[in-house]
Amino acid sequence: MIEAALYLTGRSLVNATRRRVARLRQPKYLIGLVVGALYFYWFFFRPRRGGGLGAVASPGGEIVAVGLLSTLVLLKWLFGSAETPFTFSLAETQYLFTAPLTRRQVIDFKLLRSQLPLFFSALLSALVFSGGQVSGLRLFRVVGLWLVYSTLQLHYAGASLLWASLTQQGVTGWRRRLGTLVWWSLRRALPGIVSAFQDGSTQGYAALTSVMHSGPLGVLLWPLEALVAPLVAASPVAFASRLPAALLVLAVHYVWVVRSTLAFEEAAVEHAAKVARRVEAARQGRWGERTIRARQSTGPIRLRLAPTGGPAGAILWKNAVGATRDLRPRTLVLLVALVIAGSMTLASGPLRALDLVAVMLLGLGAIALVLGPLTARCDLRQDFEMLDVLKGYPVHGRDVVRGEVAAPVTLIGLVVWSCLLGAFAATASRPGPELPSLGDRLALLVAALPATAAVLLVLVLVQNAAVLLFPAWVSVGRDRAVGLEATGQRILMTAASLVALLVALVPATIAGGIAGVGAHAVGLSALWAVALGILVASGVVVFEGAMAVSFLGGVFDRIDPAGTGTG
C-alpha cells in the first residue's frame, strides 16, 4: 500500500514537473516564469526587518502557539462537520474504494498522499513568517510545522469520526454541553488573565501559563504543548529532545483514527462529488457557490431579455444573467447594513457616521474600479472557450465584442456609480467647512461619473483585446493556469493594462485639457472647468473604445478557433 501511495505521489509529481518544464519552450510560460520567480523572490526573500517566525521562540510565543492550536481544535469540536473525515478526489474514490484494500490501507493511502501538500504548506508558512531568513533552525521549524499540520489532520479526522459515530448511536447534545463547559471555564478564567495583562505582558503570560498548566486543563493541553514544543525550540538540540513527545502525540492520533470502526466510504464518495462540483464552479468563476438545489430555492435576481433588439444586447444580457445568478437582494441589503453599522460604530467627534459612509463607499467604489475588471470575467475571458458557438451565430464580430465588453462595464459601472452617488448623497447635507461646497461636490460628481466609466471601459477592453489578439497568453474559460508561470503572466497582463490605459489617456487628456482651459478662460469656475474637461476626455476615451471594439470585431470575425491555442 505504501509503495502504491508513494508511486502515485512520485509519478504525479514527476509528470506535473515534466509537463511544466516542457511548456517552458513556449515564450509565454518562460517569460511568465521569470516574472513570477522575481515576484516570488521579492515577496519571500527580499531583506526585511524583524525575525519573522523567530518571534515564536520569544517568551510567551509557545503559550500563544498552544493557545492558537487549542482554539483551532476547540472550533473543530464545537462547529466542525461530521460529514466525512477524509476528502477524496473522484478518481481516488473510483480506484481505491473498488480495489481489494482493507479500510486501514485506504486510510494509510490517504494519509500518505496528503503528506506532500502538508509539507509544502509547512514550508510556505515558514517562508511567509520567516522574513526570508533561511537557516538550519528555520528548517527545523518547517519540520515542526509539518508535524503540527499532520497531527491536526488526524485530529480533525478522528473528531469527525467520533461525531458521526455518536450521531449514529443517537447521542445528541454533546456540542451544546461542550459549549456550555467552555463558556463557563472562560468566564471563570478570563477576568484574571485580562487583569494580569493590564499589569504587564510578563504578568499576563504568567497568569495564562498558570491557568493552562493547572487542573484538568493542564492534562487536556499537554498533547498540544508537546506537539508545539519542537516548533518553538530555540536550538537543534532542544528540537531533538522535544521531538519524541510530539511524535508520540502523532502516533496516538494515528491509532485513534485507524481503529475507528465507522464506515466513512459512502460519505466520502458523496463529499468527493460535492467537492468536484465546487471546484468546477470555482473554475467557472462562481466562487463560494452552494449546491444547485440551495441556489434555486433562494430565488436569484431576474433579468428579462426582450424578444427583439440588437444582438449585442442579447450577449450583454447573457453575461449579466450569468454574473448575477448567485447574487441575492439580501446580500446587497447586508452590505449596505454593514457599511451603515460600521460607520455608526466608528463615528466620533466631528466625524459623523454619514461622513464615514461616504468614505467607505468611495473606498468600495475604488476597489471595484481597480479590481473589478480583473476579477469580473463575464466577457470573452469566460466565453472564449465557446468560440465555436459564438462564431456559429448570425452576428457580426463587432456586435459580439460590444456585447461581451458591455457586460462587465455595465455591472462594475453600476457598482462604482452607486458608490459615487451614495457618497454624494451621504454628504449632501454636510454644511461643515472641511468639505467643498455642495456645488463643487456636484462638479466633482459630474466629473467622476464619466471618468470612472471611461477608465472601466479601457481596462475591460484591454482584457478582452488580450483574449482576441494574444489568446495563447491569456487563461480563458474554466482552465485557470496555476504556478509561478501563471502568476508572472498575470503580472504582465496587469502591467499591459496600465500601459494601455496611459496610452488611451494621452489624446483624451489633451482634448480634455484644451476644453477645460478654454472653459475656464471664458469664465467657468476652476472646478466646473475641470469637470467639463474630464467630460470631454471621457468622450474621447469612449470614441477610442468604439474604434477598438470595431477593430476587435474584425479580429473576432477572422479568428480561427482551431488556431487559438489558449493557455
Added chain:
Amino acid sequence: MIEVQGLTKSYGSVAAVCDLSFSVAPGEVLGLVGPNGAGKTTTLRSLAGIVRPGGGTIRVGGHDMERDPVAAKRVLAFMPDEPHLFDYLTVEEHLRFTARLYQVTDVERRLPALLQELELSEKAKALPGELSRGMKQKLVIGCGLLHDPTALLFDEPLTGLDPSGIRRMKQTIRERARQGAAVVLSSHLLHLVEEICTRVLIMQRGRKVALGTIEEILTERPDLRGRSLEDIFLTLTGT
C-alpha cells in the same frame, strides 16, 4: 441549398480538407462518412462559418459564407457532436437567447410547447450542469431548430441519446428534409447513414473518395455490388 466548391482547409502543413466540392439540394440528406481524421468535422465547421476555409466557396441558401456570413448563418443550424452550452444560462434562457440572436419574435408563445416537445418542461429552470448528456443534446437541437433553418448540419447526432431519443432524432431529420431543408449528417454509424441519407459523401484524408447515392457509387464500382455500406466504406477507404 448548400453548395461547396473547391473547399480547402489546412492546419499548418496538414491539409484537413482538399479541394472538396459537393452540393445538397432542398429535401436532400447527405451522409458524410469517413475514418477518423478524414476532415468531416472540419468540413461541417467550415459550412457552419466557424472556421474560415483556406480556399473555395461555400454558399448556404444562396448566401456566400465569406461575403455575407450573417445572412448565411441566419438560415443555418449546426448541431455539434458535443453539446456546447453556456454553463450559466438555464434551459429556458438558452432558448430565449437563441431566439433573440435569430430574430425569432414569437418565442414567448412557442416556448411552452417547445419545452414540452423537447421533454424539458420540468428542467426549464435548470442549468446545464443539472442536465444529462441526452437532455443537453435535446436542448442544442431545440435551439438549432428554433428559427426553422433551411440548412441543417448534424455532427454525430445520435451520440448520448436513449432509444426513444434516437427514434425522435431520426424523425426530426427526415421531417425537416421533407419540409425542404438541405441536411448534411456526419456519422460513424453507417446503418444510420444507410437508413436516412439520400446520398453519401465518403471522405479520406481530406479528399472526396465517393459521392452519390449508394446505387451511383455501385455503378462506378460494380465489384462492390451486393455488399453492405460498411463493406463499401471499408473497401473505398482502405481501412
